Amino acid sequence: MAVERTLSILKPDATRRNxxxxxxxxxxxxxxxxxxxxxxxxxxxxxxxxYAVHKERPxxxxxxxxxxxxxxxxxxxxxxxxxxxxxxxxxxxxxxxxAPGTIRKEFAESIEANSVHGSDSAENAATEVAFFFSGIEIxx
Ligand code: IDP
Numbered sequence: 087m088a089v090e091r092t093l094s095i096l097k098p099d100a101t102r103r104n105x106x107x108x109x110x111x112x113x114x115x116x117x118x119x120x121x122x123x124x125x126x127x128x129x130x131x132x133x134x135x136x137y138a139v140h141k142e143r144p145x146x147x148x149x150x151x152x153x154x155x156x157x158x159x160x161x162x163x164x165x166x167x168x169x170x171x172x173x174x175x176x177x178x179x180x181x182x183x184x185a186p187g188t189i190r191k192e193f194a195e196s197i198e199a200n201s202v203h204g205s206d207s208a209e210n211a212a213t214e215v216a217f218f219f220s221g222i223e224i225x226x
Contacts, residue, residue, distance in 0.1 A: 090168040091121070091224070092205045093214035098156035099199035101125070106159055109202065112189055113163055116175050122162035122224040128154050136217060145198065152198055160218040164226055169211050172204040 096109055110120060128136070133153040140146045163172055177188025181200060184191035194200040205211035215224070 087166045089164065089166055090208060090211070091162050091164045091215055091226075092168045092172050092211040093203075093218065094161040094163050094172060094205075095203035096159040096161070097199065097201055097203060098152065098154075098158060099195050100193065100201040101157045101159060103193075105193055105201070109189055109193065112175055113172070116165075116171060118163040118165040118168055118171060118175075119226070120161050121164045121226045122219050123159060124161075124218070124223075125157050125159050127157050130154050136214075148198060162215055162219060162224050169205055169208050173206065176202050176204050 094113070096106055100106065100109060113120060130150060133150045134141075137146065137149055137153070140149065143149075165171060175189060177184030177190035177194075179190075179200060180197040181190045181194035182197075184194070189202050190200050205214050
């Protein structure tokens, strides 16, 4: 297995409820290392650009409004098989379908306010990491 990097975002419902530390503990307990991290409040243009792939989906407008409703924490997670491992730790998009012990099962409020984003492929991870971080900000 290769060491990979993936982009994670702690969403506004998580920062609002002060869950940053609890969620980060899940990543670290699973062997993922937080090699970059910053807190920011996304503009509509930034959130819209990040989720451009969902532009035609019915929930796009609400998703952009939600992602700009409060601060987020953008992070780069590093570890063996990091992309798939993070998706496993996150759990299913809809918390109702998420497995016990996953972040979304424990913390998500709804299918929209589901606490975390994680890249879904190595290719998307590279693009998403570059969206938020320059090379000098990632310290492995
Ligand atoms: P993922 O975050 O598990 O990869 P995606 O299908 O890529 O799921 O959707 C991106 C985000 O859009 C979700 O995490 C969630 O916040 C939101 N979303 C997805 N499906 C719905 C929906 O049916 N209603 C409202 N929001 C949704």
